[in-house]
Amino acid sequence: MKEILSGNEAIARGAYEAGVRVASAYPGTPSTEILENIIQYKEIDASWAPNEKVALEVGIGASFGGGRALVTMKHVGVNVAADPLFTLSYTGVRGGLVLVTADDPEMHSSQNEQDNRNYAKFAKVPMLEPADSQECKDFTRLAFELSEQFDTPVMLRTTTRTSxxxxxxxxxxxxxxxPAPRLERNAAKLVMLPANARRRHPFVEERTIKMGEFGNDLAVNRLELRDTTTGVITAGISYxxxxxxxxxxxxxxxxMVWPLPQKLIREFAGKVQKLYVVEELDPFIEEQVRAMGIAVIGKEIIPICGELTPGILRRAFNRxxxxxxxxxxxxxxxxxxxAGCPHRGIFYTLNQLKAYVTGDIGCYTLGFFPPLNAMDTCVCMGASIGNATGITKVLSAEERQKVVAVIGDSTFLHSGITGLLDMVYNKAPATLIILDNRITxxxxxxxxxxxGFTLMGEETFQVDLPQLVKTLGVRHVQIVDPYDLAESKRILQEEMARPEPSVVITQRPCVLIKRAGVFESGEPLEVKIELCSGCKACMKLGCPAIVWxxxxxxxxKATIDPLLCTGCNVCEQVCKLSAIGEKQ
Amino acid sequence: MSDKITNILMVGVGGQGTLLASEVLSETLMQAGFDVKKSEIHGMSQRGGSVVSHVRFGKEVHSPIIPEGDADIILGFELLETYRYLPLLKKGGRVVANDLRINPSVVSTGGEKYPEGIANKLRQLVPDCIILDGLKLATEAGNPKAANTVLIGALSKQLNVDEKYWLAAIGKMVPKKALDVNLRAFQLGRSV
Known part of the structure; x- marks a missing residue:
């Protein structure tokens, strides 16, 4: 049977066909839809973990129990999961374990464009790279077979265009x-204390050599001989x-992009007159081919930044x-x-208070853009809090008061908790705002x-953020309705002036949540045109429903688009002439 | 089947149903026996950004994105976005555009101006381009939200693919309760 599938849907299907028992992930573009699609296969226990490190650890546990496990994340997620990954390379697996890294060349939705093929070499684990959806499915199945055959985790790398x-x-x-999963003790393999790890390291090195040799005959490493004037080594979407x-x-x-099939590469190089490597981002294959003593043209003509396009190749090859x-x-x-986003009013207020905002990863990063202009740093998931702590350490008492960290609920639970623990433990006088919109x-x-819900849609324990923050030792915790501008401003001023750690939690659901009873749209507001002086105070909110x-x-004059307005009333509060209000 | 690859670029604004329309198109083409590839970027689309979907079909398709200047047809859901992507259109390529203006945030906040006369510029640059009022036709079909299906109907006239494949794809992709409206919208678009 044929279907038209995205790479992500095809990986989910491949996992199902491979008999996967457990799938765990933290959402991240462009990987998210793999787990969203895997829930249609009832044989698979699929779950969102609080972060990628936990997701991988859950996968490792399932593998150690003898079941096949799929773990998925975006490229920067592998940075978070790197700690277990590098030692998993030593322990190897019981049930097959496949880690999908979805890279984002061009940074369509990311803060950097790191090339995660480097992780395969660094962690000494094999990596497959599919070039279309059929390969996404087939390579997922193959990855599980290789994982068990060679006692290794296998990475599957996609990029935004394949995902x-x-x-x-x-x-x-x-x-x-x-085989059915069951307990089986093997401490020498699975307890990585120094004596055991020293014995596993040579196994890892031999495994890499064996897999490189195996790759010479592996069908997915494919020689396509046509005109031999030009020969190109390539992989993934670049193919x-x-x-x-x-x-x-x-x-x-x-x-298979790591380890490379050296015999096959030499054979190919011997058959063509001029050899090129075409690859996005780093010269990963190119450097290894050069190290083999083979002359090759690569990054001299192929850009190292951004994704490739057919047009870029036309220019590189003078077509x-x-x-x-x-x-x-x-x-x-x-x-x-x-329109109606609960983050808007808070960023408007932070702008008014001239706060120095250490930002984080989420929708609220859009608070950087004009007219809100209320974000000064953004590094990675959870960084807002540590950044705020660090910056207060070097500032004068007066400037310190301007520092506010801003993080969303999901990002706080991902990697903000330890940052806040440090802020309290080391007495940093910064203010943290947790923007709780009840969803990622x-x-x-x-x-x-x-x-309060799992990926499978089951009700579950809902963490109490104010309670959690208090337990970490924050003595000043205030809850605010972000639609109430005056109250938000008063509380933020109070907490920013306080010379000790404090947390403000905003509580309003995301307007896109579809589950009944969470977000209810209000009646759209209107501008009483005779009262509007055209002062543009409301335009400073940057709300898409307010049209000049x-x-x-x-x-x-300002007008309000009734199809977009959710009646959040934030604009009504910034209008000094009472020109905005409910329809008469 | 000839080796020729046909390239269709669909452009619009987040929330207009561009992605659903590209799903219907690619399902139709697969059912009709073509190799199909489709590429688009998700993530920001629901937040009012520009949405672009590349659909390519033929005997064997390699690149999922249309090489620059090779689009045979641009199906535009909004005027500014249609005009923005003209540089991707092949010389002699065709344009089917929705006569609709959606202000980008930089325009609605009064900072920049929405260019005037885009429809006329399109007519000058692409002599036989088709500009239709998708919203009006969709309302006539029973729901203004079906404007994306009106546009698919108009596109279907430009492609040599049997009508039964279009109807089957719409039947598969559109929720049951909205099916009648969408089938009417498709026919209204097809008869433009």
């Missing part, structure tokens, strides 16, 4: 006859661009480009916080330990 691109996939039946732009060239398509229509510079269309919003509304209507001689 989110759709193509035709032929489905297969799931495997049968896998598709090479086939598009250089249809006549000979290609060595690598399905003709079509004439195109040009258009003048147009207004952009950047994303914006939704940015990645598309996933459940988390503060939402230009008038004569540079004058104009």
């Amino acid at each position: 989110h691109g759709k193509s035709v996939v032929t489905l297969a039946e799931p495997v049968t006859g896998l 598709q661009y090479v086939r598009e732009v250089l249809p006549e060239a000979s290609v060595l398509k690598l399905g 003709p480009e079509p004439a195109v229509t040009t258009v003048e510079k147009l207004p952009g269309r950047p994303p914006n916080m939704c 919003a940015m990645t598309g509304r996933q459940e988390n330990p503060a939402s 209507q230009a008038g004569e001689g540079g004058k104009g």
Whole structure:
């Protein structure tokens, strides 16, 4: 049977066909839809973990128990999961374990574009890289087989274009006859204290050599001989661009990008006149080919930054480009916080208070953009709190008061708790705002330990954020309705002035939550046009529902789009002329 | 089947149903026996950003994204977005555009101006481009939200794919309670 699937849907299907028992992940673009789709296969226990390190540890546990486990995350998530990953390489597996790293060249939705192929080499684990959805499914199955055959975790690397691109996939039946999970003690393999780890390290080195040799005959490393003037070594999505732009060239398509099949590479290099490596981001394959003493052209002509496109390859290989229509510079269309978003009022207030805001990863990072302009730093998940602690250590007492860390509920639970523990323990006089909107919003509304529901949709314990924060030792915890601007401002001023750690928790659900009884839209507001002076105070909120209507001689008035307005009343509070209110 | 690859670029604004429309299109093409690839970027679309979906079909498709300047058809859900992506259109390529203006945030806050006369510019640059009022036709079909299906209907006239595949794909992808409205919307778009 054929279906048109995204790479993420195909990986979920591949996991099902491979007999996976447990799947764990923390959402992160472009990986999120793998677990969202895996829940259709009732044989798989799928769950959101609070962060990627926990997700991998859950997967490792399932593997040690003898079941196959899939763990998925975005590229930067592997940084969080790196600690267990590097030692898992030594222990190896019982049930197969596959770690999907979904990389984001071009940073469509990320803070950096690290090339996680480097992790495979660094952690000494094999890595497969599919080039379309069929391969996403097939390579997932293959990865589980290799994992058990070679006693190793296997990484599967996708990129945004393979994760989110759709193509035709032929489905297969799931495997049968896998051994039932049960306890089996093997401390010499699974207890990594120094004496055991010293014995496992040579095994890891031998495994890499064996897999490199195995790769010479592995079907996913494929020699495609055509015209031999030009030979290209490539992998993943880059393969598709090479086939598009250089249809006549000979290609060595690598399905396994670590360890490399050296014999096959030498054979290919010997058959072609001029050898190229075409790969996105780092010269990962190129450097290894050079180290083998083979002359190759790579990053001299292929960019190291951003994703590749057929157009970039045309230019790199001097292929003709079509004439195109040009258009003048147009207004952009950047994303914006939704109308009624509970974050808007808080960032408006932070801007008014001239706070120095250490930011974090989530929808609220959009508070950086004008007209809110209320974010000064953003590094990684959870960094807002440690950054605030550190910055207060070097500032004068007066400047210290301006420092406010801002983090969402899901990001706080991901990696903010330890930062807050440090803030309290080491007496940093900063203020933390936890924006509790009851969901992991940015990645598309996933459940988390503060939402009260699991990935499978079951009700579960809902963590009490004020209680948690108090338990960590924060003595000053205030809860505020972010739709109430005056109260938000009063409380923030009070806590910013306080020379000790304090936490403000805003409580309002994300307007996109669809579950009944969580977010209820109010009646849309309207501008009483005769009262509007055109002062633009409401425009400083940057709400997409408030639209400026230009008038004569540079004058104009604000209007409200009733289809977008949720009636949050925040704009009503900033209008000094009482021109905004409920419809009469 | 010839080796020719047909490239369709769908552009719009988050929330307009562009992605659902591209799902219907690619399902139709797969049912009709073509190799199909589709590429788009998720994540920011629900937050009012620009949405772009590349759909390519033929005997064997490699790249999931359309090479620059190779789009055969641009299906535009909004005027500014249609105009923005004209540089990706092949010389002699076709445009089917929704006659709708959605202000980007930089315009609604009064900072920048929405360019005037986009429909006329499109007509000048792409002589036989089709501009239709998707919202009006969808309302006529029974629900203004079905404007994306009106546009799919208009696109279907530009492609040599049997009508039964379109109807089957709409039947598969659209929720049951909205099916009648969407089938009417498809026919209204198809008869433009």
